[in-house]
Amino acid sequence: MPTMKFANILLERNPRSLSYPSLYCKADGPVIEDEAATDGSWLLYTKGEYDFSTYFNSLSVQKLRKYTNATKFFLHLELKGAAAHVIETKGGVFSAHPEPVESVTADLPASDDWQSVDLELEVDEDAVIVGFTITTDGQVAIRNSCYSLEYTGEARPIExxxxxxxxxxxxxxxxxxxxxxxxxxxxxxxxxxxxxxxxxxxxxxxxxxxxxxxxxxxxxxxxxxxxxxxxxxxxxxxxxxxxxxxxxxxxxxxxxxxxxxxxxxxxxxxxxxxxxxxxxxxxxxxxxxxxxxxxxxxxxxxxxxxxxxxxxxxxxxxxxxxxxxxxxxxxxxxxxxxxxxxxxxxxxxxxxxxxxxxxxxxxxxxxxxxxxxxxxxxxxxxxxxxxxxxxxxxRYNAAVERYQTTRNGFIAHCTTGFDPDADLLAELHNNIRLELKKFGYENAELCLDAFEDFLKGPKFIAQPGAAEKAFMDANKHKEKLVSFPEVQQRAEELGIDGFDLSQIDRQLVDGDKPRTRLERLEDYVTNNGQRFFKYEGEGYAVIPVLGWLYPAGAIHNKKYLIVIDWYNKKGAVRVKDPERYSAIVKRYERDLKYYKKNIERLRREYSAARAELTSVKYWKHYLNMD
Incomplete structure (x- = not known):
């Protein structure tokens, strides 16, 4: 039966391989590229054990047996240098460490010439992955090493x-x-x-x-x-x-x-x-x-x-x-x-x-x-x-998370039947409520912008250039994050007592505080003091920029929220505004009323537009290819 080289034994020099070498080889000593060689060889630099039963250098035999026509598995190594012992390893469902396969080994004497090792690997029903270790008496060079498969039938022609x-x-x-x-x-x-x-x-x-x-x-x-x-x-x-x-x-x-x-x-x-x-x-x-x-x-x-x-x-x-x-x-x-x-x-x-x-x-x-x-x-x-x-x-971006995700979910739901059982209205409601409780009024409005663009029907999204303009507009309308010095300046302009950005750290940004049952009920009923029983609040809290987080205890009864994107060293100061809260809620209620009245029509229109929106003819026109 024919054989095919399936996977090269991989050794690389890049930031990830240098920082996480155990993705490639776990070893007692360093594994380094032989810069003096012209054949791409690497050096197992000192005496020790070099375990290639790793993410990149083990072989996924369980999946290969399931998905492919592979019937047998082989290991090819080319080594030179000190004496070395090679042994197959395997991992089963409950393996915490590579298990040696004592029946599949090779011993190489010390040599200044390249020597080949070719082993047929033993793969039993318990094997999920197989790999190998090389134990050396000193420095050993390795090159041109790989796993090969024997398979039935013919290999498919792939372009x-x-x-x-x-x-x-x-x-x-x-x-x-x-x-x-x-x-x-x-x-x-x-x-x-x-x-x-x-x-x-x-x-x-x-x-x-x-x-x-x-x-x-x-x-x-x-x-x-x-x-x-x-x-x-x-x-x-x-x-x-x-x-x-x-x-x-x-x-x-x-x-x-x-x-x-x-x-x-x-x-x-x-x-x-x-x-x-x-x-x-x-x-x-x-x-x-x-x-x-x-x-x-x-x-x-x-x-x-x-x-x-x-x-x-x-x-x-x-x-x-x-x-x-x-x-x-x-x-x-x-x-x-x-x-x-x-x-x-x-x-x-x-x-x-x-x-x-x-x-x-x-x-x-x-x-x-x-x-x-x-x-x-x-x-x-x-x-x-x-x-x-x-x-x-x-790289959190409210224009993506609040506008694009909201709009696209509703469009797909109606156009191709995407996630038919999902309660998208519940997710929309939760996102708007979350932003409002955190005084993220611009981002709550992005959710409504997205919802209203969906309500315009498929003709809106089908227009060439409409999707780009909508995304650019969302980026313009989202909450603007500014540099840390500008955050400090804004806080001082608002007269926020005690805020000193130099004293802020990740522990404070990512932290939260417990709430009593009464405080929980109060926040639920008033949406953090913005409806029914409105109150100005007092002081400030520092919270993360991530829209899906809800540091409920930290923000309770606050007047100011200082949003921090610590990774990009930016932030914003939010001020409680019950009037703006009310305007957004009214707009949301108006949109919901229109949705309930027109959703069946919208579903029919989006579904009818599916064939056109996913066709080569439409896309060539959309991309100016025709």
């Missing part, structure tokens, strides 16, 4: 397109283009001849001639957000000379290992027929804390909120690496049938796009969630398929 939509993120995107060119297109692996990268430049700031070549296309595009940029990539991939079979959507502001892309391509080639229409989803690792997994597929709650499907995991811990692979989706998530794969790294078959249409013209937010739920396909995840992305709480 893989990568699409990334970017807006003025030159440093990220130019680095990723460089990695693709040097480590994928310049490699001797099969993917090099069946791969094309599309960079959809919504900001029109990239040097097209400098960055484009036979296999990389930089396409200047109008600013249509991530949804429009990724859609442009889908259309380009479907129309290329040799049509793509699959398209990998990847965010611009991410760090990625090209090895993840190679493994995605190899996985596609070996999928069993029943998984040919599956989406392959890469995990989001925390850019700031590179060993922490933030999300590995998500799901929509009954309130229309996005949530990670898995608990937080630390991928330098062996037990978490195993858990990540054998995690079974909880029944309540499966029952809702509202899973999605985020487009920071999501590989979609072109046949699925042709079957289900293109994305909705959202600009940003919920485009990936809606599309994943709409298509309803299997999601395949695997250790080593990932990107590093900035954590969401570090």
């Amino acid at each position: 893989l397109a990568l699409a990334t939509a970017t807006f003025k993120k030159e440093s990220f995107i130019e680095r990723n283009i460089g990695l693709v060119k040097s480590q994928i297109l310049a490699s001797d692996e099969d993917i090099a001849n069946h791969f094309h990268m599309y960079v959809i430049d919504n900001g029109r700031t990239l040097d097209v001639d400098k960055l484009s070549d036979e296999h990389v296309t930089v396409r200047p595009n109008q600013n249509v957000g991530g949804a429009g940029g990724f859609t442009r990539g889908m259309i380009e991939a479907m129309g290329q000379e040799v049509p793509a079979t699959n398209i990998l959507l990847m965010d611009d502001d991410v760090a990625v290992s090209p090895e993840s892309i190679k493994r995605t391509y190899n996985l596609l080639r070996l999928l069993k027929p029943e998984y040919h229409d599956a989406m392959i989803s890469g995990a989001m690792l925390n850019y700031e804390i590179g060993e922490d997994q933030w999300e590995d597929t998500g799901w929509m709650t009954d309130r229309g909120a996005c949530r990670p499907a898995k608990p937080p995991l630390r991928l330098t811990q062996f037990e978490d690496i195993v858990y990540n692979e054998c995690f079974r989706m909880p029944k309540d998530i499966l029952k809702r049938k509202q899973r999605y794969a985020a487009w920071w790294y999501c590989c979609i078959p072109i046949s699925v796009i042709k079957e289900n249409g293109l994305p909705l013209p959202y600009f940003v937010r919920l485009d990936d969630a809606e599309y994943g739920v709409r298509c309803g396909k299997e999601f395949i995840t695997m250790n080593g398929l990932c990107i590093w992305h900035m954590a969401f709480h570090l």
Whole structure:
């Protein structure tokens, strides 16, 4: 039967590998790149044990047996230097540490010449992942090492397109283009001849001639957000000379290992027929804390909120690496049938796009969630398929969280049946109430702006340029955060006694205080002193910028709230304003009355517009491609 190289043993030199080397190899000594070598070799620098049973260098045999035609698994190593002992390891469901497989070993004498180790790996029914350790008597060099698979049948012909939509993120995107060119297109692996990268430049700031070549296309595009940029990539991939079979959507502001892309391509080639229409989803690792997994597929709650499907995991811990692979989706998530794969790294078959249409013209937010739920396909995840992305709480934007998320959820709900059982009105009510209790009047108004734009019907969102203008307007109308010195100045102008920003720290910002039962009842009835029994309040509280947090005890009976974005060193001063509160409530009540009267008509109109809004013809016009 034929064999295929599936995964290279990965060693990298970048900020994440230097800060979190245990993602690659756990060792008694350093593992360093041999700068004097020209063959890409690395040095296991001193005598000791080097464990490659890691996130990037273990092999996901349980999933490979489930999803692919693989029947046998092999390890190839090339080593030279001191004497070394190689042994296979495995991880089962309850393994806390790599377990040695004593029947699969190799011993190498000391040698100045390269020596090859080729082992057929033992994979029993209990194995979730397998790996290996190398125990050395001294310094050993390693190069050209990999896992290979024996498989039945024939490998599928795959033409893989990568699409990334970017807006003025030159440093990220130019680095990723460089990695693709040097480590994928310049490699001797099969993917090099069946791969094309599309960079959809919504900001029109990239040097097209400098960055484009036979296999990389930089396409200047109008600013249509991530949804429009990724859609442009889908259309380009479907129309290329040799049509793509699959398209990998990847965010611009991410760090990625090209090895993840190679493994995605190899996985596609070996999928069993029943998984040919599956989406392959890469995990989001925390850019700031590179060993922490933030999300590995998500799901929509009954309130229309996005949530990670898995608990937080630390991928330098062996037990978490195993858990990540054998995690079974909880029944309540499966029952809702509202899973999605985020487009920071999501590989979609072109046949699925042709079957289900293109994305909705959202600009940003919920485009990936809606599309994943709409298509309803299997999601395949695997250790080593990932990107590093900035954590969401570090870049909170009310224009996204309050305007885009609110509007897009209602539009998708009516247009494609997205999250049909979700109580979006309850989520809207909760968000408005939360902002009002925290005197976030601008952000509460953004929720209503979003709701009212939804109420305008599909003709509003269908207009070219409407989505961009709406997002720009939301950014203009959201609460303005200013520098810390300006926050201090504003507090002094308002006469806020005792406020000294130099005495503020994260402990105070993130803290809260307990409330009595009477205080809880009071806050519920009066919305923090703004209805029925109105009172001015006294003093101030310091609270985080994140809109979904509710430090109820800290804000109780306060006149001023000082909002702090500690990561970006910005903030704002909020002043209780019962009159503005009343005006927003009246506007909300008016909108609800219109919604209840017209929702059935709106559902019919949005549903009828689905075919047009997701068609290639519509999108080509929207993107000025016709």
